Amino acid sequence: MQENFRLGAPRLHAIFSEYTMMPLCLHAPAKLNLFLAITGRRSDGFHSLVSLAVPLDFGDELELRITDRETGDTRLRVEGEASAAEVPSGPDNLVLRAASAFREASGFARPVEFVLKKRVPVGAGLGGGSSDAVAALRGLNTLAAKDECALDEKTLCALAAKLGADCAFFACGKPAIMRGRGERIEPLNEAAAKRLGGGSLFVCKPAFGVSTAWAYGEMATRAASVEGGDYYVAEAEAERLCGQWLTSGVGAEQPLESLTFNNMESVVFRKYPALPVLAATFRERFGLILRMSGSGSACxxxxxKETRDAAANTALVRQLSECVRELWGPSAFSRVVRVRTGA
Ligand SMILES: C[C@](O)(CO)[C@H](O)COP(=O)(O)OP(=O)(O)OC[C@H]1O[C@@H](n2ccc(N)nc2=O)[C@H](O)[C@@H]1O
Ligand SMILES: Nc1ncnc2c1ncn2[C@@H]1O[C@H](COP(=O)(O)OP(=O)(O)OP(=O)(O)O)[C@@H](O)[C@H]1O
Known part of the structure; x- marks a missing residue:
């Protein structure tokens, strides 16, 4: 016992090393905007929107661990299948931007190493970067709790909202209606969220991505032009359309796909005809509505309904995947996903 006590310092060091070597693993889900109405441009240059967004059972993985390095506060390694080369590994990565914002807000100063396993395609409108940022904040907050400098939930969410327009949604982590520039979040009621959890969706993305800033800029340009006219959806109409997702007949009498909407398609489909070509083919060959998520390029x-169990899905999904590769080429991405209801 006394021997152990004398060996206290090295043992403590070993325990600390063990603790520092153990990574914390977080899932950073992708999202879909099942409904997205851009309602206008605000005086701060951002656009106002009404959107029904859902987190998915598919996403990136983020590992983080405290290291015993003396110097260098935060490091990031990006790995994974989703074109890791397109993702910056320096200070522009949203994980490192989140880490730096977190350190400033909390005073948490331990050296941390991140490994980001990138699976969500980049520039897809699937919110991969924003979700990684929120996972980084949540992971750091868990580590900071051991040093008693964790942030409370409200402060953490406010910090997230500053990092990107989709971050407030990911901080909520449940199917929700987004308003404002994306920072005002109203989680869906349980019944509406449950209806969304019942089904599977097919998601696909061509090899190219779309810049979100470009898509919003193009909306503003076209709205200002003569042909623009009533380019944006009026806010009251956006609320009415979005509200249909909350009514009780949805999913039964009123199929979910008939409520999907995205007025950013107007600008993105014009520049990237591969997207409307696939949408028309899905309609003609399979009777399916293909909708874009966020600013694209994922749809x-x-x-x-009858294919909502895994076995029956297979044949249709194979045909859909073949169709995507036929029209978008062999490097197109596709997969089946489910909504995470958070229940
Ligand atoms: C299209 C959506 O995915 C819908 O959920 C989001 O609105 C986009 O969110 P995001 O990718 O996190 O966007 P950010 O990276 O914050 O913004 C990129 C750029 O898009 C424009 N932007 C973004 C959000 C918004 N409500 N209005 C805008 O005009 C701004 O020029 C901004 O500089
Ligand atoms: N962790 C990250 N993962 C992906 N992209 C990142 C990350 N950090 C920074 N970026 C940069 O952000 C850009 C857009 O990333 P992201 O894939 O999140 O866009 P998106 O899918 O269009 O998102 P959104 O749906 O929020 O518009 C990329 O081009 C990349 O340079």
């Missing part, structure tokens, strides 16, 4: 379709 999604609800799989029909």
């Amino acid at each position: 999604f379709a609800f799989l029909p």
